[in-house]
Amino acid sequence: MAVLHITKDNFESEVLNSEKPVLLDFWASWCGPCKMIAPFVEEIANERSDIKVGKINVDDDPELAVRFQVMSIPTLIVFKDGKEQKRNVGLISKERILQML
Numbered sequence: 001m002a003v004l005h006i007t008k009d010n011f012e013s014e015v016l017n018s019e020k021p022v023l024l025d026f027w028a029s030w031c032g033p034c035k036m037i038a039p040f041v042e043e044i045a046n047e048r049s050d051i052k053v054g055k056i057n058v059d060d061d062p063e064l065a066v067r068f069q070v071m072s073i074p075t076l077i078v079f080k081d082g083k084e085q086k087r088n089v090g091l092i093s094k095e096r097i098l099q100m101l
Contacts (some may be wrong), residue, residue: 004046006054008063014054016082022052023101026068026075028059033091034074040094041076044101051101077101 002013006024015022025041027034045053058065058073065073068077068084078086078100 001043001049001052003042004054006053006056006064007061009062014052016080018051018052018079018082020052021085021101022054022079023097024054024077024079025055026058026065026070027055028057030072032038035081036075037091037097040097043081043094044097048101068070 003025004010005067006014009046015024022043023044025034025037041055043055044051056064058070064070068075072089074089074091076088076092076097077084088100
Protein backbone atom coordinates (compact mmCIF):
# COMPACT_ATOMS: atom_id res chain seq x y z
CA MET A 1 0.00 0.00 0.00
CA ALA A 2 1.28 3.46 -0.82
CA VAL A 3 2.09 6.03 1.82
CA LEU A 4 -0.96 8.15 2.60
CA HIS A 5 -0.82 11.94 2.70
CA ILE A 6 -2.46 12.74 6.03
CA THR A 7 -3.97 16.17 6.67
CA LYS A 8 -6.26 17.63 9.29
CA ASP A 9 -9.13 16.92 6.87
CA ASN A 10 -8.57 13.15 6.61
CA PHE A 11 -6.85 12.49 9.96
CA GLU A 12 -9.95 11.21 11.73
CA SER A 13 -11.03 8.84 8.95
CA GLU A 14 -7.55 7.54 8.05
CA VAL A 15 -5.96 7.37 11.53
CA LEU A 16 -8.41 7.56 14.41
CA ASN A 17 -11.06 5.38 12.75
CA SER A 18 -8.61 2.96 11.08
CA GLU A 19 -9.17 -0.74 11.64
CA LYS A 20 -5.44 -1.29 11.10
CA PRO A 21 -2.55 0.12 13.15
CA VAL A 22 -1.19 3.34 11.62
CA LEU A 23 2.44 4.48 11.43
CA LEU A 24 2.64 8.27 11.07
CA ASP A 25 5.75 10.12 9.99
CA PHE A 26 5.78 13.81 10.97
CA TRP A 27 8.26 15.47 8.61
CA ALA A 28 9.22 18.60 6.62
CA SER A 29 10.86 19.06 3.23
CA TRP A 30 13.79 21.03 4.72
CA CYS A 31 14.62 18.34 7.33
CA GLY A 32 17.72 16.28 6.53
CA PRO A 33 16.99 13.37 8.89
CA CYS A 34 13.42 13.28 7.51
CA LYS A 35 14.82 12.71 4.02
CA MET A 36 17.03 9.92 5.39
CA ILE A 37 14.16 8.08 7.09
CA ALA A 38 11.71 8.53 4.18
CA PRO A 39 12.93 5.49 2.16
CA PHE A 40 12.39 3.24 5.20
CA VAL A 41 8.86 4.56 5.64
CA GLU A 42 8.13 3.99 1.93
CA GLU A 43 9.52 0.44 2.03
CA ILE A 44 7.45 -0.45 5.08
CA ALA A 45 4.31 0.93 3.40
CA ASN A 46 4.96 -1.26 0.36
CA GLU A 47 5.90 -4.39 2.34
CA ARG A 48 3.22 -4.42 5.05
CA SER A 49 -0.44 -4.77 4.10
CA ASP A 50 -1.46 -5.24 7.75
CA ILE A 51 -0.83 -1.57 8.62
CA LYS A 52 -1.40 1.90 7.19
CA VAL A 53 1.50 4.29 6.75
CA GLY A 54 0.97 8.02 6.54
CA LYS A 55 3.06 11.17 6.38
CA ILE A 56 2.17 14.54 7.88
CA ASN A 57 4.05 17.59 6.64
CA VAL A 58 4.38 19.78 9.75
CA ASP A 59 4.66 22.92 7.61
CA ASP A 60 1.39 22.18 5.79
CA ASP A 61 -0.51 20.92 8.87
CA PRO A 62 0.96 22.58 11.96
CA GLU A 63 -2.31 21.96 13.85
CA LEU A 64 -1.63 18.21 13.90
CA ALA A 65 1.97 18.74 15.04
CA VAL A 66 0.73 20.92 17.91
CA ARG A 67 -2.08 18.50 18.77
CA PHE A 68 0.41 15.64 19.21
CA GLN A 69 3.15 17.81 20.75
CA VAL A 70 5.63 17.13 17.96
CA MET A 71 8.57 19.34 18.91
CA SER A 72 11.28 17.76 16.74
CA ILE A 73 11.21 15.92 13.44
CA PRO A 74 11.23 13.30 12.22
CA THR A 75 8.74 11.97 14.76
CA LEU A 76 7.16 8.58 14.20
CA ILE A 77 3.97 7.70 16.06
CA VAL A 78 2.12 4.38 15.98
CA PHE A 79 -1.64 4.56 16.50
CA LYS A 80 -3.84 1.58 17.26
CA ASP A 81 -7.59 1.77 17.86
CA GLY A 82 -7.34 5.56 17.58
CA LYS A 83 -4.81 5.90 20.40
CA GLU A 84 -1.09 6.61 20.41
CA GLN A 85 0.84 3.44 21.27
CA LYS A 86 4.50 4.27 20.59
CA ARG A 87 6.58 7.27 19.61
CA ASN A 88 10.12 7.85 18.41
CA VAL A 89 11.84 11.16 17.79
CA GLY A 90 14.82 11.34 15.47
CA LEU A 91 16.43 9.17 12.84
CA ILE A 92 16.19 5.42 13.42
CA SER A 93 16.83 2.30 11.33
CA LYS A 94 14.17 0.41 9.42
CA GLU A 95 14.56 -2.43 11.91
CA ARG A 96 13.78 -0.11 14.82
CA ILE A 97 10.71 1.19 13.01
CA LEU A 98 9.52 -2.37 12.46
CA GLN A 99 10.04 -3.07 16.18
CA MET A 100 7.69 -0.18 16.95
CA LEU A 101 4.99 -1.98 15.01
